[in-house]
Amino acid sequence: MNPSMKYALLLFCFAASIRPLTAQDSIVQNVTARRELNLDGRWNYMVDPYETGYYDYRHQPYDQSPSGKGGYYDDRKQTDKSQLIEYDFDRSPTLKVPGDWNSQDEKLLYYEGTIWYRRVFQTTPQPGRRYFIYFGAVNYEAHVYLNGKKLGMHKGGFTPFQFEVTSLLKAGDNTLVVKADNTRHQDEIPTVNTDWWNYGGITRDVCLASTPETFISDYQLQLKKDDPHTIEGYVQLAGQHSPQTVTIDIPEAGIHTTTTTDGGGRAPVAIMTKKLAYWSPEHPKLYAVSLSTATDTTVDRIGFRTIRVQGKDILLNGKPVFLRGICIHDENPLIPGRLRGEGDCRMLLTWAKQLGCNYVRLAHYPHNEAMIRLADEMGLMVWAEVPVYWTISWTNPDTYANAQKQLSDLINRDRNRAAVIIWSIGNETPLSAPRLDFMSRLAAHAHQLDNTRLVSAALEVHRQGNEVIVDDPLGEKLDLVSFNEYAGWYWGDKLADLPNYHFTIKYDRPVIITELGGDALAGFHADPDTRWSEEYQEALYANQVKMLSGITALRGITPWILVDFRSPRRQHPVYQNFWNRKGLISEQGVKKRAFYTLKNFYDTIAKKYPE
Ligand code: GCB
Numbered sequence: 001m002n003p004s005m006k007y008a009l010l011l012f013c014f015a016a017s018i019r020p021l022t023a024q025d026s027i028v029q030n031v032t033a034r035r036e037l038n039l040d041g042r043w044n045y046m047v048d049p050y051e052t053g054y055y056d057y058r059h060q061p062y063d064q065s066p067s068g069k070g071g072y073y074d075d076r077k078q079t080d081k082s083q084l085i086e087y088d089f090d091r092s093p094t095l096k097v098p099g100d101w102n103s104q105d106e107k108l109l110y111y112e113g114t115i116w117y118r119r120v121f122q123t124t125p126q127p128g129r130r131y132f133i134y135f136g137a138v139n140y141e142a143h144v145y146l147n148g149k150k151l152g153m154h155k156g157g158f159t160p161f162q163f164e165v166t167s168l169l170k171a172g173d174n175t176l177v178v179k180a181d182n183t184r185h186q187d188e189i190p191t192v193n194t195d196w197w198n199y200g201g202i203t204r205d206v207c208l209a210s211t212p213e214t215f216i217s218d219y220q221l222q223l224k225k226d227d228p229h230t231i232e233g234y235v236q237l238a239g240q241h242s243p244q245t246v247t248i249d250i251p252e253a254g255i256h257t258t259t260t261t262d263g264g265g266r267a268p269v270a271i272m273t274k275k276l277a278y279w280s281p282e283h284p285k286l287y288a289v290s291l292s293t294a295t296d297t298t299v300d301r302i303g304f305r306t307i308r309v310q311g312k313d314i315l316l317n318g319k320p321v322f323l324r325g326i327c328i329h330d331e332n333p334l335i336p337g338r339l340r341g342e343g344d345c346r347m348l349l350t351w352a353k354q355l356g357c358n359y360v361r362l363a364h365y366p367h368n369e370a371m372i373r374l375a376d377e378m379g380l381m382v383w384a385e386v387p388v389y390w391t392i393s394w395t396n397p398d399t400y401a402n403a404q405k406q407l408s409d410l411i412n413r414d415r416n417r418a419a420v421i422i423w424s425i426g427n428e429t430p431l432s433a434p435r436l437d438f439m440s441r442l443a444a445h446a447h448q449l450d451n452t453r454l455v456s457a458a459l460e461v462h463r464q465g466n467e468v469i470v471d472d473p474l475g476e477k478l479d480l481v482s483f484n485e486y487a488g489w490y491w492g493d494k495l496a497d498l499p500n501y502h503f504t505i506k507y508d509r510p511v512i513i514t515e516l517g518g519d520a521l522a523g524f525h526a527d528p529d530t531r532w533s534e535e536y537q538e539a540l541y542a543n544q545v546k547m548l549s550g551i552t553a554l555r556g557i558t559p560w561i562l563v564d565f566r567s568p569r570r571q572h573p574v575y576q577n578f579w580n581r582k583g584l585i586s587e588q589g590v591k592k593r594a595f596y597t598l599k600n601f602y603d604t605i606a607k608k609y610p611e
Contacts, residue, residue: 136204323556
């Protein structure tokens with residue numbers, strides 16, 4: 001855009017007092033407790049590969065033109081038979097929300113581009129209440145309009161966002177339109193190249209939330225770093241910022257206390273207690289917590305535990321643990337598509353429990369909040385990650401800002417979940433100076449936002465003969481040494497050679513192997529030397545276990561992966577057919593032989609590390 005056009009646009013925005021075109025920075029903590037109206041269900045949609053509903057024929061966005069007219073977000077209806085309108089939401093097909101579009105219509109399986117969604121809902125806004133439209137996630141770029149007015153834009157396919165709509169909401173019918181675009185771009189997070197399906201659309205819940213004018217917008221209540229007897233954190237109010245009393249009740253722990261907000265609406269929390277039953281996988285105790293002010297009350301269920309590193313050990317509530325884990329993608333293989341609700345999440349976490357897990361790595365991006373809450377309830381520790389994956393544009397400041405925003409949104413959403421013990425800032429990022437700078441800043445950011453959890457990343461290894469070397473300068477900034485290794489699969493070795501490898505690890509910290517594994521087509525049986533057979537995968541796991549027992553600091557593993565998952569990179573017509581087959585469970589939910597090999601290993605480990 002030339003400078004004079006930019007100036008004209010600025011003037012126009014100012015004159016029309018258009019809000020900033022991005023989603024609000026902070027989202028309402030525990031939004032389901034504020035839900036006024038569930039907006040899940042069937043939404044009308046239009047596929048728009050040329051973005052005809054967004055740009056005019058000179059390729060100028062309609063929503064920035066002075067008349068603001070012409071885009072699909074107007075949801076216009078023909079009122080006269082001579083009138084020309086080239087779209088009609090009412091007579092367009094529907095998609096289920098939440099749900100990716102790829103799994104709902106065969107024509108959309110490979111689609112990458114724009115789809116418009118529309119939902120009409122009825123409400124009666126009450127005076128003295130504030131209203132927010134909340135999205136659990138839209139992949140990847142979402143432009144959102146209510147009653148023809150643009151609320152804003154959000155980028156990032158896996159994090160929640162919201163817009164305040166108090167002044168736009170009408171009594172009666174309201175029209176919500178979303179332009180969702182899942183086009184991949186080099187400078188985005190993730191970048192163009194991933195090993196998972198680029199599921200597009202409104203993939204997580206949508207709701208209208210309502211609050212009083214001054215309300216509890218955010219809070220953190222977690223055990224203080226290294227102190228099992230102090231619940232520490234804050235309560236943040238939005239609205240009026242005159243000092244107010246906040247009451248915190250945790251009846252089951254005999255806690256009833258108050259704190260006062262400062263000029264910024266923030267009240268510090270520090271509660272001494274000796275009465276807590278600590279959260280652990282064996283006893284995933286969650287307390288009913290209620291927070292209230294003169295005008296507002298909100299409730300949550302929160303668990304309390306400490307997690308820290310001491311030498312080569314990971315201590316949960318002061319006791320050494322071994323993380324018996326598995327990696328999981330946000331995909332229901334039976335649909336196949338993104339997980340659509342708590343039932344889907346429960347199916348995957350139940351499989352993880354059957355495997356003997358006390359821990360899951362939710363790869364490679366923030367999973368649904370429902371998944372984390374379920375892990376809290378079912379007793380599974382969680383590694384939570386942002387999609388800083390492979391070859392990010394390390395030198396682009398906007399790319400960094402985007403990664404940092406996604407990390408902040410993840411931490412802010414899940415900071416009260418005892419299950420989450422590790423924030424991961426990325427996966428398999430290749431060594432270089434700009435990458436080290438980018439990743440170091442992310443690590444510092446995670447530590448600064450939350451000093452009660454561990455920060456890590458899945459690093460890469462290098463090999464010299466039989467020596468496997470972990471020597472990545474990013475390791476200095478991380479609390480754990482975590483790396484992926486594919487001995488027996490990408491390293492192309494004879495499986496029996498695996499136990500001859502030895503690991504040279506530069507850092508004196510607990511070691512977690514974040515990935516290992518190999519593909520097997522469920523039901524394909526052969527001898528253990530035959531690639532793709534269940535027997536090969538089984539032998540690979542057996543030899544991996546022998547090999548890894550040589551690492552004295554080993555304190556956890558998350559093999560790749562619980563279930564086969566769809567990936568455009570996996571093209572072998574017989575064995576893959578667009579599926580990554582490293583799952584221990586097939587896309588039909590059938591357990592492969594290696595599932596039991598790993599389960600046996602975990603059963604032995606569980607005896608060594610009683611919880
Ligand atoms: C990896 C990646 C993971 C892939 C996996 C594989 O190292 O982290 O996203 O899916 O390998 O199967 O190659």
